[in-house]
């Protein structure tokens with residue numbers, strides 16, 4: 103019944119949760135990547151429809167267990183996605199009972215306490231508000247006029263206004279301000295004895311993105327799930343079935359899952375599951391087994407996922423070095439067509455967001471200096487709207503940990519719509535960006551649950567470095583001897599990072615000293631200018647301290663006016679080709695009374711002379727410095743945030759994957 107396969111770490115889209123799939127599965131993915139011939143001149147670009155998706159959480163259950171406890175515990179496993187309200191709907195004595203409220207899941211427990219749901223079928227939801235305020239009535243699930251149909255929805259119904267007006271004309275009464283509430287009323291409108299038929303008619307009316315789970319007292323022996331853009335996974339148990347946005351909510355009940363694709367509907371009962379398309383045609387899909395343990399989605403001995411993930415970086419880098427360097431061979435470009443692309447394209451354009459963009463900026467230095475390919479980088483949110491002039495000899499590279507960032511996905515679609523080829527560097531396999539690219543290189547970082555990206559960042563940079571070195575070797579810019587030396591130094595990288603992680607106690611003390619600062623300035627030059635940007639982003643997004651990353655050489659063009667003893671300045675200046683220049687910048691800052699926290703190469707006395715605090719990293723080649731210099735900055739941001747009592751894994755206003763525009 104199950105595909106027996108050599109496990110390969112694969113990640114669920116949008117949730118950073120891995121499960122083991124067949125290498126065959128991965129091979130399908132690569133085979134699907136067809137290589138279109140590039141040719142022709144500059145193209146103007148048309149804008150694709152916006153991709154809008156949310157990070158709400160859904161858990162559905164039908165079986166013999168207490169449905170409320172399965173749902174509530176499942177929703178708790180999805181808490182890291184961020185939410186502002188929670189609710190559930192379940193069957194009791196043939197009736198639909200709904201409990202929902204703004205606030206945390208623990209508030210929902212008190213609402214559900216003492217209730218008995220003897221129907222053993224229901225659905226729960228954690229809401230991340232878009233349409234409608236954060237209040238009880240806007241929480242999900244939403245119901246029809248007769249409270250016989252309840253729906254939990256993740257996504258955005260773009261045409262909800264016209265649907266609502268139409269339904270109100272038919273006499274439907276709406277209670278909430280949400281887009282989602284049109285769904286149960288549509289199903290009610292179309293219901294004439296068959297729930298699946300009513301849902302087939304309903305989904306044809308919806309525009310936008312939706313993962314839905316429907317429970318109804320009209321047919322209390324089933325649950326129905328629908329997927330269009332927003333993820334939905336079927337858990338296949340014994341005498342029970344589940345539906346969820348993410349693996350963690352399913353894992354303690356079953357390890358056999360079927361991720362639904364866009365345009366698929368699943369009807370589940372306690373003992374069966376049936377998948378159909380939006381026309382009602384049956385679709386055969388075999389379950390896949392997740393060789394995944396609970397502790398891999400738990401914090402283990404760490405107080406936060408972010409700290410666990412910072413410390414996982416050496417093993418993530420080791421995993422990628424083992425995956426992409428086999429003996430003397432680099433294997434990133436084993437795909438002939440991808441190799442052709444990298445060897446023939448005259449220009450690379452990297453588009454990404456946030457931390458992934460910073461990795462792309464490091465990639466620019468690597469690809470230009472090592473592989474000698476002109477490389478441009480832009481924020482996806484800019485790239486998709488500024489009508490870039492892209493000729494067909496340009497390779498678009500999208501970098502995304504989640505593979506679901508709306509702007510980056512739109513950038514991929516923009517490139518594809520205009521005949522350009524796309525390589526994506528992604529963590530989450532089967533994610534939208536992975537699926538829609540011509541080629542994908544996976545960073546195998548494991549589930550990154552902390553909102554602040556850490557291990558994905560260093561893994562992304564490593565992939566870009568390996569790509570640059572492999573292209574340089576194939577193009578003859580690197581002799582076999584040099585290539586061998588590069589490989590040897592790379593093999594030392596994980597232990598170098600382990601050594602730098604040992605600075606943590608000292609970094610924590612420095613965090614204590616600066617935790618009350620209201621501003622920070624991060625300065626770097628050359629390949630470590632992106633390190634300054636990334637260090638600033640880490641600090642600001644989890645400690646809420648204003649932090650600015652800046653090119654050290656630009657200080658005298660304005661920002662040096664900021665320097666005063668109350669402004670901590672983090673200066674990243676390991677030994678590189680711009681070390682002396684950056685040292686001069688540091689002296690300019692120091693001579694104006696700046697408080698300097700430096701990242702420097704071991705035994706660098708000059709840097710020590712002008713720094714109030716110095717974190718040493720081992721002597722390494724310039725190309726590795728961004729991978730190592732960022733480690734102390736990740737830890738500094740983490741400890742300052744903890745000392746300030748911030749919610750490190752779920753910072754305010756942030757979601758792990760920004761799947762809305």
Ligand code: AGP
Nearest residue numbers: 456457458502503504507554555
């Ligand atoms: C980084 O710490 C942030 N969480 C955020 O900037 C993130 O890097 C950005 O949203 C891009 O996400 P992606 O890599 O999943 O596309």
